[in-house]
Amino acid sequence: MRVLSLSGSHVKKGNTGLLIGYLNEQIEEAAIEDLKMKSVSLAGAKIGPCKGCRKCMEAGYCVVKDDFNSIARKMLKSDLIIIGSPVYFQDVSGRVKNFIDRTYSLWHDRQLKGKKVIPVAVSAVSGEDRALETIRIWAQAHEMKIIRSVHGHGYKRGEVLRDQEAKDDVITVVHDLVGELKSEH
Numbered sequence: 001m002r003v004l005s006l007s008g009s010h011v012k013k014g015n016t017g018l019l020i021g022y023l024n025e026q027i028e029e030a031a032i033e034d035l036k037m038k039s040v041s042l043a044g045a046k047i048g049p050c051k052g053c054r055k056c057m058e059a060g061y062c063v064v065k066d067d068f069n070s071i072a073r074k075m076l077k078s079d080l081i082i083i084g085s086p087v088y089f090q091d092v093s094g095r096v097k098n099f100i101d102r103t104y105s106l107w108h109d110r111q112l113k114g115k116k117v118i119p120v121a122v123s124a125v126s127g128e129d130r131a132l133e134t135i136r137i138w139a140q141a142h143e144m145k146i147i148r149s150v151h152g153h154g155y156k157r158g159e160v161l162r163d164q165e166a167k168d169d170v171i172t173v174v175h176d177l178v179g180e181l182k183s184e185h
């Protein structure tokens with residue numbers, strides 16, 4: 001199984017990246033066959049907003065020239081996409097919203113259909129429900145398969161790793177993922 005993790009935090013070693021990192025560690029320990037893991041920081045990529053030009057409807061890819069298409073190719077090669085965002089004003093960060101809007105180019109002919117998704121959100125206090133809903137609605141529009149969402153709490157860098165509920169959530173999601181993979185065989 002090829003796993004692609006996308007972190008939408010602007011903060012290096014921030015809570016979103018740390019929670020995704022913990023999830024990746026648990027997936028690695030789950031004895032999944034032919035596991036290949038890749039991580040991409042959306043903060044390290046240049047991804048502008050969707051311009052609404054709709055040229056992707058004909059082209060089948062996004063015509064805007066920046067780093068989006070190389071990440072799109074990585075998504076197309078993966079079986080499981082982990083996409084995480086810090087909560088900004090009760091929703092996903094602008095970086096994540098830009099990214100998901102740009103996947104319009106993959107939506108017309110459902111190029112992401114059937115891929116598994118684990119949405120991840122980290123807030124200081126609240127807003128993770130709405131942020132996760134934004135990611136879930138995106139995944140549903142693409143006809144992807146949502147395994148289960150993970151959320152954590154933390155304000156300062158690193159605090160999310162002290163959130164035991166978040167860690168328990170990660171264990172549950174990995175359990176569900178393994179169950180899903182078994183049911184496919």
Ligand SMILES: Cc1cc2nc3c(=O)[nH]c(=O)nc-3n(C[C@H](O)[C@H](O)[C@H](O)COP(=O)(O)O)c2cc1C
Nearest residue numbers: 009014015016086087088089090123124125126155
């Ligand atoms: C612009 C901005 C808006 C934020 N809005 C919220 C919010 O609505 N609710 C909340 O609980 N935390 C909010 N936070 C706190 C972050 O969600 C929290 O610190 C999170 O752990 C940051 O993740 P990161 O370290 O991966 O960037 C906000 C932080 C910033 C910078």
